[in-house]
Amino acid sequence: MSEQVVYFLREDVSLRSIFEGVAREGFQVVRRAPRRGDAAPFFSVDMGEGRYMLLVDSALLGVRLIDWKSGKPMPAWLESSVVRRTADELAARARDAKTPEEKIATLCEAVVALAPNLPDGIRAVLAARLRDSEEAVRWMAHKSVVTLSDASLEQTLGEMLAGGPVPEDMEPWARELHELAVRAVRGDYIDDLATDNEDYLRDAVRRDLTEKKWRRVEVAAARLLWKEMPLYELEAAAAWAKAMAATGRVWKAYFAALLVSEIERSRGQEGLAAVVRAEIEPTLAAREDLPAREDLHPVLWIIRDRLNDDYTAACDRALDAMDAHVKNLEAERLLFRAISLRNGPEGRPLAKKLRELLPGAITPLALLAYLHGSDDTGDEALADAEALAAAMAQRELAAEGKAEPPPPEIASFDTWAEGILAYQARRPKDLIREHIRILQKRGDYEGALRAAERAIAAKDTALAWMDKGFILTSMKRHADAIAAYTEAIARVDKDGQVLLGGSYDVLWFNRACERAISGEHEGALRDLAIAVEKDEKWIEKAREDDYFDSIREDPRFEGILTKTYELPPESSPFDWKTLADRAKGLSFLGRYEEAIAAGREALRKAEKALPPEDPGIATCLENLGFAATWGGDPQQGATALRRAVAIRERIDADSREAGEAYHHLGSALGMTGDGAGAELYYGKALALREKHDGVESAMAAKSWGDMSGLSLGAGRRDEGIERLRRARSILEKVIAGFQAEGRAADDDSLVEARADLLTVCGNLLLTHARGGEYEPAIEAARGAVAEAAHLGTRINPNLRSSIAQTLQALAEQGAPGALETLAALADAVLPKEPPEVIESRVRWSRIRAGLEALRDAGFGDDFILARLKDALRGEPPPPAVARVAGATEALSGFVQEIATTQGTNIVVTIMALQTAEAGGRTLDETLHDLQELAIASVGASVENKGSQKEQGKPSPAKSDEPPPWERDPFGNPYLDSEMNRRLGYGDEDDDSGYDDSEYDNSGEDDEGESDEDGYDDEDEGDDEDD
Amino acid sequence: MGLPSHWWKDQKPFLDALFAETAGDSGQPGKSGWVWLSEQQSREASERIRSAEESEAPLGAWMPPEAHEACVEMLEGVVPLATRGDLRADRWMRKIHNPMLFADPARPDQLWIALHESAPPPLWIPAGTTADSLAAAFAPYAWPETQDPLPSVVGLSRSVRIFIGTETGMGADFDTIVRFFQGMPMTDSLPWGTRFSEDPWPDRPTGIALIGAGYRMAENMAQAEGAVPSITMRSRRLGAALSVSSMEQFCVLEVRYTPVAHESILPLLTQLLPGLPKGLPSDMPVDALAVVARCRGYQADALLEFVRDPEEVSSLGYHAMGCLAVMGDDGAAVRTLLAELGGRDDPRQRSLGYHVASVARHKRFLHEALLRETDESNVQTLKNALRP
Known part of the structure; x- marks a missing residue:
């Protein structure tokens, strides 16, 4: 076995020269650790042929080294650098070090080179250094332990604590950390696994598997395997099996290994799980212990994944294998096998x-009820469902001490099986209404x-009353049904039962x-409003349900469904006056x-409450x-108003109210269309x-004003104009009077008068414009604009656009002053657009101009539409298009505008273009729509931006103003003085020190505080293998 | 039958030969991909370039003001000769690319390539006089015309780090500084944060990826936990990577690149821009160099000289922190800085070294310093900081 060799980079060798050498060799840097404040930088260099070299630079330990993972000798240039x-x-250098400086240097070298699993020799030195008499040495040793593996940490601290007197400043943390390390080594430190971060759990499974931390593997794998929305995790299952x-x-x-190995086998693999199976299976027959019920839990994976088409065969083989080994667990085997078949x-x-095996058990009955499926209404299904309901009722009684409890083994099986049923099928208590449903x-x-x-007699719950209500509804016993639903509603909040697959809104x-x-x-309306408020799904149901035919015509019905009608509070009086005011x-x-x-x-x-002639x-x-009248049914309006007028004429014919009725x-x-009648009234x-009010x-x-409409409608133009002028003259005086009274600009009467005057002037403008009388038309328009300037955005938009359109038409006809008046109107009434929106309009106008140039060059709209779609796909314009000045810019500008306005998306854009291609809309209309959508989006974005910083949006470089960093970074007197002040140079009087949380220079002031390490030593060095 | 000759009559003889060899049919790219302009098109292009102040990439976006006059002078009389045909944009289609081949009567011995038509002459790439030299000069910038994948950022073999100032000193927060760089004509518009060690954006976003880029921006600009905040973007022609980072508000621009030989460009820039960082390598790609040219700043060596300069002691802290920021991952360089500060006679200067070491998390230095330190106040502070 070759000896471990470490190559330390000499301090005088620059990083740049190493990378230049790497490039010369044709090696490739393939990974560079993020520049993290708390991690040592490292670089992975691909040397080809599957060989890598690592360059690690540990700031914590002040050492750089190269991990040369090549079987070949180092190139000379690198050899001379290390x-x-x-x-x-x-180990020898560290052991033999005499001075504190040597001790620190050699310790750092040894630890950085050989961590995380220290060889015995170096571990012993580290343990000794942790008890060193020199503070700096032992404190450096303390910093270096963060690079160790759990096992090395446990051993090192164990040796340190057992090796003799421990300095006071080292013992507390060492004992605490040692305890944690012991737990970590034992593998029962699992607090970090209480997370839903699946990546973390997968990493933990992989890492802990190699370290054989079985408890951790078991916990992490189980969290992955039993999560709420399970997807089979082969790796986790295999790891779990190994842990077991x-x-x-x-x-x-x-x-656990059964399914993994069968799946692997079906893929032609013989993975680790298969090995487990191969090693375990031959031993099973000779085992003295038999499988217990709990041992079968992994079989749930098999059952669950049997539904996955890829796994069905593997699952069946796994079930067969299971059968062969669980002869002692016949009931469990039957349960799993039955559940796996689903319906x-x-x-x-x-x-x-x-059921025969376990008489009196709930589980087989629940299983039977479940296996019948929802469509089965046969006698057997009904009998099974009734049997379940009866058995469940019996259990309820037993729980209340009113009946014999089931035998313990049966109760135990049911309790265990309930979990299985809940996971794979349906819980028994969710099936006890099956017989009612079948009936x-x-x-x-x-x-x-x-x-x-x-x-209900067995258990008085909302659910039971709801069932009764449903049945009564089916029987069309409406009053009884209302009563049943009312009972159910009264119990909803108290009912602990959860309604599976639905909600109580249905009540x-x-x-x-x-x-x-x-x-x-x-x-009915009130209940409907509550139901809709709880869930909007009832809206469509209400529209379709003929139960509501009797109230469908009531506008409140539609108001409730469109959520535009709000029911008044139930307690408020519904007297005629309240309703009249509301109307x-x-x-x-x-x-x-x-x-x-x-x-x-x-x-x-009112008719019920008042005498017939009551006002x-x-x-x-x-x-x-x-x-x-104004809601679109003037005939009905006239009928009601004639009755009102008749009453008024009988009781107070000269009153103001009578005037309004007229x-x-x-x-x-x-x-x-009854002009004469209208004129009369x-x-x-x-x-x-x-x-009453004055002439x-x-x-x-x-x-x-209203009468002028009659005149104009009847073709009596002069009379109409005269009436409008009369109205205008009166309103101008009224407004002048209000102003003389000093009324506020937003005084309701003043605003109303101005709005009326604007309307009158607008009608005059329209009338004169239609007659080709430009001068009085523009004069009237100016009157309208003058009022518009006061009213601003309060103007009715229809009126505003009518005036604008009339002025635009006049401008096109060349009416003097029309354009200026139009501009003045725009200034007065259009909301001011932010610069971003104006810029967007400019960009769109360029796009439109570029596309117009294409038209001018003879390209048809279909061709242009196709190019726009190409541009969205990133296709460049064909040369013929690119030659047209502005066309390429228009196409790229179009994509850019669509791409950068968040409100416009590709789907909408492509649909719009396709609609245009299909002839649904013209190119101009389509571009207009997209432009308005994009501009609206820009506007919305400007509004939303507020003080938020908008990441990712380039700010255009300004031409003349240099960015602030073009100033010499050292030429900033403020910064110099600020930095000098912080460092205690600038101001001799102010030597208060560093005033810096990172580094506290005030020394003794901090003595005795527990956390004084301003140097933040969290996690250093432990990310080197990141 | 003679060969076609170029319309520009003040030309050097090589132009006819080059034109004959590389011109395609009218309006079509010829050999090496250049589309030669007619005399009329050339005039239009000149007009467009002259009015570039109104465009998205005016001179001020390319060059600091002190070079503007020289750039305008250099533009006098230049003749646009060819483009790359179809326009290209950066990956987010926010900045149009229109490389342009120029003849410069003031520098007539060869032709010049501007990576965008409004790029000022000091950033033009010498293109030689032959079809081969022209192709070779443009080759490093040909993407996206080539279908090659973009180079891996981590594999870019060279790097330059420049301290550009502090956020406070620049009067701009980190986001603003990043947006400035994103807005420059020679950067790509798709940036990413330290959460990604490689470019997370697709090489050629189109369709939904393009439209959706705005939505993914925040996610792709996220920072790794505990990282020095840093945003990276590719250079415009996508061969280099530019990272802006802020360590304790000390901002650094790092350029990683594959070397390109343009030896004449840097000397000219250095002449025009006295504030250009000293000691820049001459092998930086022009698109990256154009970004650097907009900044003033210092590389680590220059900053270390300031640290060592007794005359500069009043700004020692600033220099030291700038130095630390610009040294980045280079632990040996940081240790040189720490050794410099830790060896000072003045206890306050040594204390500054401890502060810098603390920021850089060079713990061994601090422990070794505790052995050496004689100033009681510093000793006490170090003890408080290092005690377990």
């Missing part, structure tokens, strides 16, 4: 055999109901169905459907009529508004 030492020489074998659990090892009918005879499927509702009531949904069909509409509020919010529903309900309640009824009718009716009639409304009031202006 000092060669054998392990014996290192090594710790004398031969049967467990054998059963196959072959399993049932095995389960019956088990229902067979249509025997009475039988099912009796079974459900028996279940609210089913009660909503039952209530809907029973005419309890409010309750009005919803109308103002534009939620007309809900407003109509609330309005109807308000009217219904309250008129109010309800007005709110309902308004909602219906106005609403006018609107409704106008929308139905608008007129009546105007008279009352003028009477030049905002309310009067509203009337004039």
Whole structure:
């Protein structure tokens, strides 16, 4: 055996010269450790022919060495750069060192070269150095132990502690660390394995397997093998089997190795697990002990993986092998074999055999119920399910002391099997409702109901009541079903039982169905809202379920399903006034459907609560009529409003309220096309508004504005314009008056007047523009823009775009002032875009220009679309395209814009391009869509950015401003003074020292504190094999 | 029938021969992949280059201001002759590549290659006068035209480390500094952190990989636990790797590269840029050199000289920490620095050495220092720090 030789790099040899030599030799550096603050750098160099050399540079121990893993001699240049030492020489040098300096130097050399498993000679020296009388020597020895393996650490510290007096500063940590090392060597230090990090566990299995730390192997492998979502881990299983074998659990090892070896064999491999099997199997027949029930747990892997097509045959062979060895465990063998067949009918005879073998046991009954499968409603399935339910009920009674307990061996088997069933099939308690389900499927509702009531009598749970509710629903006994669901709901929170494969939300949904069909509409809506709130899956179900036909027309139903309707708190009063107010509020919010529903309900309640001529009824009718008119049903609105007007005329014909009723009716009639009727009622409304608010009031202006619409609609253009001007004139005065009163800019009345004036001016603009009267049109537009400047983004977007479009059309027609007014409008109302968005718009305009150039060059849109798709795939443009100025930039710019805007993705882009190719949209429309998507994404990104740093996004280099580091790094007076201050140079008065957590120079101030190692010695050196 | 001759009439004779040998059909790449420009195209290219201040890669993005005037002067009269045809971008398609072959009447004996048309003349690669010399000059920068895989970063055999200043001194945090380098014309846009010892990005991201690069950015820029924060990116033509790291805020630019012989470039840059780090090797690829040219800084040897210079003692701490940062993984070099500081007469200077050793985790040095140290305050501090 060749002697271990270590090559230390001489300190005067530069790292660069080594790498240059490596390059000259044609070697290749293949790995370079990350520059970690807490790990020694190392480099792996591939020398070809599968040979490697390692270069390690340990800062901790101040040594560089080369691990020369070549059978060939070192090249001369490298030979001259190293000092060669054998392990014996290192030990001798360390042992013979006299001065503290020599002791430290030789110890560091020896440890760095031979760690982690120190030979005896060096270990003895290290143990001695740990007790050295010189602090620096023993403290260096203390630092160096972190490089040792568990075994070396345990031995070294053991020798140190046993070797004589231990200095006071060394003993506490040495004892503590020794204890840990002992545990680690024994392999029962497993605290680190309590992790879900599977990579860590796999690493631990591999590492600990080589060190034969069986306890750790067992724990780590088990965590991998029994995890929640298991995927078979051959390596972990093999390791686990080895751990079992090594710790004398031969049967467990054998059963664990069964599957691994069969799988390996099916792959033509003879791996380690097969060896285990080969070594163990021949010994089994001669063993005195027989396998125990617990030994069979690894068989679960076999059963689980039998479903994996790749493993089925191997699993069957493994099961056969198992059978041959577990004659003493007939019940267990039957259980495993039956479960492995899943729902196959072959399993049932095995389960019956088990039932005969273990009379009174739950397990065979549960297995039978499970093996029947969910579609089986035959007599046998029903009988088996009933038998299980009865047996379970019997066990419940036994648990309460009301019946004989089962024999201990039966109870023990059931307890053990429950875990197996839970893992591979279904737990018995999840199967006890099978008989009810079967009875229902067979249509025997009475039988099912009796079974459900028996279940409730046995255990009064939400689950039992829910079953009863289901049955009653099937029997269409709606009231009883509602009662059953109500009982179930009352028990949900108290019910410890978990509903397998579902949730209790169904209780609210089913009660909503039952209530809907029973005419309890409010309750139905409330239950439905609760169900939808709990789970959105009920939305679609509600849409499809004909139980809800009776409330489907209620807008609240759709509101609940679209989550736009919020049920008022159950305790709030549903009086007519509340509902009427709600209807009005919803109308103002534009939620007309809900407003109509609330309005109807308000009217219904008001009619019950109030005399027929009560103003309250008129109010309800007005709110309902308004909602219906603007909600798209002016006919219905007019009907309600006519009733309201009739009531108002009878009780207070000259009131302000009557005026409003007239106005609403006018609107409704106008929308139905009854211009004359509208004119009549608008007129009546105007008279009352003028009477109550004044001839030049905002309310009067509203009337004039609305009446202008009638005139224009009827072709009475001049009258229309006149009415608009009247409205405008009044509103301007009203606004001037508000301003004179000093009203705030956001005063509601002022804002409303401005909005009305903007509308009036917009209508004037439109009317004049249609008539080709540019001058008054632009004048009206300026009036609109003036108000827009005050209102900003509060302007109705439809109105804004209508004004903008009209101005754009005027500009195109060459109307003087149109463009400027349009620009002013944009300034006034468009939200200011951040520079990133503007830049993105510019880039897109370049893209569009480049693609336009392609069109100009005679390329068709289909061709351009195809090139855009090519560009997304990274294809360069063909030369013919590249020759068109700007085209290549446009294509690459397109990809770049798509690639760098997070909101746009390849799927959307390609779909958009494909749609365009198929003729669904034009190229321009498609580009517009993608552009807007990308720009919106840029905008969103700017908004989200806030103070967050955006990693990964290059900041464009600015042309004129040099980056800060172009200043000479030594020319910064601040930094110099700061550093000097820290180092105690600059300011003679300030010698407070280093003020640095890394290095505390204050000396005695820290004496006595427990953790004073400012030099942070965590984990040094232990990553050299990283 | 005579050979085709080039349209540029002020040419040297070699141009006709080169043109005849390497020109393809109009607009098509010929031998060695260059697409020769017509006179009109050349004029357009000149115009484009002159207006490069408005482009994404203006002169200021390539060169520090002190060289701008010289660069503009050098551009006078140059003639764009050929391009590489189809445009290429960096891996994230954020920066267009358009290498350009130039004739320079002021340097007429050979042609010059700019790795991008707006690269300033001091960064042009001498291309010789023949088809072979032209091909050889461009060969190290041919990727992605070649289908070769990108070189392994760890296998890049040469390296240069430059201390570029501290985050405080530069007035920029590490992320900002990294973004600056990412934004430079001669870096690739896909960076990675120390969590990866190799480039985690695909060589040629296309389609979903390209679109998804932004989403993977944070993950790929992650740092290894306990690592000195460092971000690496390839150079633009992807043959070199540039890492920016910050050790205790002392920032270092490391360039790892495969050597390329361009001996005339560095002397010219050195002449134009007095702040260029001293002692740079002359075999750096031009795309990497273009990044270095934007920085001022010092290599380890120069910093060690500052440490040794008694005149510089007022900035000793700064120099020492810069030196430590730039020495990086080179343990022997760090030990030279520590020995220098540890051997000082002034106990405060020795104390500085202990601080540096502490940052570098050179524990053996500290224990040996404890044996030697005579200043009571330092002894006490060392004991407190080293006691188990």
